Amino acid sequence: MILCGIYNILLLVFRRGIASYFSSDEEVVDIASRLILIMNVELIFDNTQGLLRGVLLGMGKQKMATVANLISYYAIMVPLPISSPTRPAMMSPAYGLP
Numbered sequence: 001m002i003l004c005g006i007y008n009i010l011l012l013v014f015r016r017g018i019a020s021y022f023s024s025d026e027e028v029v030d031i032a033s034r035l036i037l038i039m040n041v042e043l044i045f046d047n048t049q050g051l052l053r054g055v056l057l058g059m060g061k062q063k064m065a066t067v068a069n070l071i072s073y074y075a076i077m078v079p080l081p082i083s084s085p086t087r088p089a090m091m092s093p094a095y096g097l098p
Contacts, residue, residue, distance in 0.1 A: 004047040011040045
């Protein structure tokens with residue numbers, strides 16, 4: 001978890017540098033750096049979920065880990081975009097595309 005935290009901090013600090021490595025256009029760099037920020041927030045939750053799943057597996061509670069994983073992904077994360085109030089915006093082209 002410490003390595004994931006260090007990785008997230010490095011992404012946060014160097015997101016413009018990472019984006020500018022792939023493009024010299026300032027508009028693309030701005031969009032990519034904002035998307036890296038969103039990805040950074042998502043990584044915190046994803047890393048925590050992986051850690052806690054490993055703890056449950058290590059405790060011998062494989063059934064509980066499997067049920068929690070199925071509920072979190074298929075009962076919460078899959079329907080969430082469908083019921084989101086920003087659904088019309090999500091149906092438009094991807095952020096940053098013309």
